[in-house]
Amino acid sequence: MNLTREEARARADILTVTSYDINLDLTRGDTVFGSRTVVKFEATQGASTFIDAVTKDVSRVTLNGVELDPSEVSDGIRIQLPQLAATNELVIDADMFYMNTGEGLHRFVDPVDNEVYLYTQFEVPDSRRVFPVFEQPDLKATFRFTVTAPSHWDVISNSPTPEPVAAGSADDDVATSTWSFEPTGVLSSYVTALIAGPYQSVRSELTSSDGRVIPLGVFARKSLMQHLDAENVFDLTRQGFTFFEEQFGTPYPFPKYDQLFVPEFNAGAMENAGAVTFVESYVFRSRVTDATVERRAITILHELAHMWFGDLVTMRWWNDLWLNESFAEFMSTLAAAEATEFKQSWTTFASLEKAWAYRQDQLPSTHPIVAEINDLEDVQVNFDGITYAKGASVLKQLVAWVGQDKFMEGVREYFGKHSWKNTELVDLLSELEKASGRDLTEWSALWLETAGVNTLRPELEVDDDGVITSFAVLQSAVADYPTIRPHRLAVGCYSLDDAGKLQRIDRVELDVDGERTDVPELVGRARPDLVLLNDDDLAYAKIRLDEVSLRTATRHLKDFNDSLPRTLVWASAWDAARDGETPARNYVELILQNIGAESDSSVVLVLLRQLATTLAFYVNPDDRTAMTIAAADSLWELAQRADAGSDSQLQFIKAFAGHAQTASHLDTIEAIFTGSETPEGLEIDADLRWELVTSLVAGGRFAQPDIDAELERDATATGQLAAAQAKAAIPTPEAKAEAWHSIVERSDMPNAAQRSAIAGFMRVHDPAVLAPFVDQYFAAAPDVWGSRTHEIAQQIIVGLYPSRLTTQETLDKSGAFLAALDAESTSLRRLILESQDGIVRALKAQAVDR
Structure with a gap:
């Protein structure tokens, strides 16, 4: 194969x-x-x-x-x-x-x-x-x-x-x-x-920049059509068409544009020329968060950008996959920010995409953006945070360096020369060099052909009057990937105003290169309350705050007027906790004290995910249960204080359901489920009902008859997937063994059902219930990888890795498996290595969280 x-x-x-x-x-x-x-x-x-x-x-x-x-x-x-x-x-x-x-x-x-x-x-x-x-x-x-x-x-x-x-x-x-x-x-x-x-459809049309009328269609299954908001999809499509045709200087290349929401899809979407397929969960049958609505918009624009970059002009071989994905990722965010209602999309990019990139770039399997792809197995595991998010981040920095007008001028020449053909990296770089007048050879070598992420720290001294006497940006790299890179970035200076808000009072944009870069422009100025490296998020680098700025951020994180600098501070605190530089419990406290004032839905979504990860993996295991219970209490309080019917209320309720485990918590969840204690403004729709059911199942309050009753009420494809997850979440050895059998030992479960069952299997309050499956996992992995299709095998290998058992014993068993694995199984080795690294990182963070 x-x-x-x-x-x-x-x-x-x-x-x-x-x-x-x-x-x-x-x-x-x-x-x-x-x-x-x-x-x-x-x-x-x-x-x-x-x-x-x-x-x-x-x-x-x-x-x-x-x-x-x-x-x-x-x-x-x-x-x-x-x-x-x-x-x-x-x-x-x-x-x-x-x-x-x-x-x-x-x-x-x-x-x-x-x-x-x-x-x-x-x-x-x-x-x-x-x-x-x-x-x-x-x-x-x-x-x-x-x-x-x-x-x-x-x-x-x-x-x-x-x-x-x-x-x-x-x-x-x-x-x-x-x-x-x-x-x-x-x-x-x-x-x-x-x-x-x-399939049923809604039809429309638009006029392309060359005068052609382009038919548009939005499709879904008959049983979902009542939930399809086609006009929103059409609006975004029209905005994207206008923006991309102008930026690329090339009319839309195909005779029509259909967008189809299809069942049991593995990815978010796929850029089939003129017939884009999307995951069906983007048809919102229940209320979703604003973050999910924005995610769909970005996905729609991402796939539309592919009509030019990927479909009209295609990479010659999969080592330039990033040319497709990074470009579409960057352009979709740019289009959202400049041509749609989602003006804050660069904040979302910073919180979601860059966090993905930084995480991927610190794994032992990290690789250059231009990766060495020797065969199909290599590329199938390479749809990762480097190919998408780091590549897009680097493109953003390149645009800041050469200027957006010059960048797009080069892109227009690229499409003009290579339409309907295949290209390599040099074809794009040569056009960008001509347009910008910059030699990109060294830039390519440092950014596209090496791996790893740098860390930037401020170094400043002040006199007795609080005036800055020296300021420098220090850059470091890890030993395995020691490349020191040039960065185009801004240094932002923020101080509290009379109303207690953190306002930017100064900004210096510069090129940072080498291990130390002096910033003389800031010398002689009064020290601000907070100094933020990489203000406006131009560069791809982890940042740290100096002690004074960290104290200001901790006390006044909610007081930033703008969401992007607040998100960059959140990201810095998260990186420090993940890297074991600061105690994980401090990050938990930072989230719970400030998330109630966070206005950006996508940032709230990311923070709640990071809270769950921190509690499950990074806090000291001796304190984990108590801290999780306390976090659940705080989330319920946040939900009660949130505005009725607000996005935050919905997110806090869902997060509370995910962490609820005491009898009191489960009583509250059951009261919400039955309607006896429903917070004002909260609609208990089909999808939220399933989240509450699964919470009660994982807590031991509900069992299979309750799942069956809910499935009878919601006898849809989505209901079946939710029921599969809830069934696998039953916290008994017998239920876990049955789920294991259906996922690993049988091979007839469809992809979406398997994905749901894996999620339910791993949803446990007490990880000890998963201990019997550690040896079974490593025994089964080679056969799973050799006998299943790539998508099914990867779901199992990644999803069932015993990551919740963050012990030295699990680490040793993982190491023994890798030592015995044959040299030909490079993709399987990579997936296990990445999962094993999660345990290494967790043990390091736990040791600091005392």
């Missing part, structure tokens, strides 16, 4: 692919579908190669009119192609499997009406599960899809949906039709798509 970079390079050297003509028969039952593919390509005459095809069986292979014996040339993964001509036509008839893993052609049955819904997910290497294909991004071609399916379905692909033609009846007497799509433009196979089923 793997493909090495050398194999891909060798194949690209001898092939030029022209077109695929793909005929799919979706009327043959619930297990397999028919796939007939005609591929036209040029080749070095006399050469041999292979085409990728993950099949149930292959019935026919014809190469240039010559029949090849399928049993001799096909092994179910690759089909060998001997003695190629200069111009070739390949015809393959095969049966392919429907998947329930979110890979290939995923099949889902809606429990509400028993309707079947299909969608494809091809990134990285899974178009080969639907049709034979030269599965690598640099062998672009056109794709023509012809699809036979039940007549009452809608069928969507990259090209506009044609009028179907009646095709008779299937074996079950269901009327069928055939949809014959026009060929696509020149695409990489991983951004082709097919979505089929009785």
Whole structure:
């Protein structure tokens, strides 16, 4: 199933692919579908190669009119192609499997009406599960899809949906039709798509910058349409179109733009050209936080940016995956801040994306942004915080350095030269160099080709009158990644005004380079109450506060007028706690004393997650239970003090439910659930009911009959997933053993159900209930990795790692497993190493938290 970079390079050297003509028969039952593919390509005459095809069986292979014996040339993964001509036509008839893993052609049955819904997910290497294909991004071609399916379905692909033609009846007497799509433009196979089923849609249109009318569609399952706020999606799409077409200087490249919310999706979304798929939880059937609404907006803009960066212009090989993802991540935040209502999106970026990047960049598996990708296994575990968030952070710093106008000028030239082609890093950098007049060779070497995150600290001296006599920025790096980098950043000076608010009174923007950079501009000025390095969050670096600034921040964190500097101080305190520099309990206290005044929903969301992590992993285990109970008490008080119906009220209630464990806590949760003690303004809708049920299950108050009763009330796909999580959260050895069996020992659980069950399994108040599964985990891991698809295996390996048992014994067992693991299992090794590092970090933090 793997493909090495050398194999891909060798194949690209001898092939030029022209077109695929793909005929799919979706009327043959619930297990397999028919796939007939005609591929036209040029080749070095006399050469041999292979085409990728993950099949149930292959019935026919014809190469240039010559029949090849399928049993001799096909092994179910690759089909060998001997003695190629200069111009070739390949015809393959095969049966392919429907998947329930979110890979290939995923099949889902809606429990509400028993309707079947299909969608494809091809990134990285899974178009080969639907049709034979030269599965690598640099062998672009056109794709023509012809699809036979039940007549009452809608069928969507990259090209506009044609009028179907009646095709008779299937074996079950269901009327069928055939949809014959026009060929696509020149695409990489991983951004082709097919979505089929009785999806319903809302339609609209917009006018592109070149005058074309672009049809728009928003799709969802029939049973979810009542919850679909399509107009909001259309509004964001129009704002994004206008912004990106202006910034990129290139009209939208495809004939239509559909956005489809599909069931059991593994990621947030996928940038299929003109047919973007989104996770279905973005259809809000219950009230969600403002942070979730903003997250959906950023995702919508992220995928739209990919239509240019990724789809129109595509990386040659997966080592430049960051060119796709980092650029889309940066541009989506920029678009949100400058073209939509989400003006605070850089605050969200600082709290969410950069925190992800810093965390990933301190793992033993950290890597340069331009990563070495030797094969498909490498790239499949590389959709990480480096590729997305660090890359976007570095791009933000580059924009600050060269100027946004010059940056976009270079981007416009890049699209002008490379549309419909494949590129490498040098192609983009050369255009940015020409536009900005800056040599980016050293910048690339230091920022894109080395790993690790630097830490910046202020060093200042003041005289007896409180006047600054010297000021410098000190930069350090860890021993394993000692690179000292240049940073474009700002130093912000904040002082308390007469109203007690922290106001910025001065700002100096400069280039920091080397281990020490003096800042003479601040000498001779009165010392402010707080000095903030990396003000406005231009640079990618961890920051620390000097003692005076730290005292001010601790007392007055809630008094910042703006959310971004407050978020940067939050981030500094979090980094110090995670790094074991300050006691974890101090961070818990800082959150609980200040979060009630936090106005940014995304920041509240992040802080509550960090509170949960700190309590579960970083506080001294001897005090963990008492501190968690006290935190739950504080969260309930915060919920009661929050404005009725506010976003914070909802978040505090959910967090309280997550930490509730005493009889008093569970009494309160049950009272909210039954409606006898519902806080004013709080609506107990379907999703919140499930959170309360799961809280009561994890606390031992509710059991399986209560879960069954709630599922009968909410007999939907979302209800089924929530019930699976609640069932796995039952805190008995028998329930945990049953959950383990269904996840690890069986292999028929769909991807979304497995994800929910894993979350429930790991939700425990007493980690000791998980102790019997530590040895079972390490015993099962190699077989899980070798026998399951990538997505399913990674869910299990990461999700069931015994991280809650933060002991030296767990660390020793993890080390023994890695020592015995064969050298070929590089991706499995990476995942275990990353999880093991969490225990190392937790033990270090616990030792400080005394």
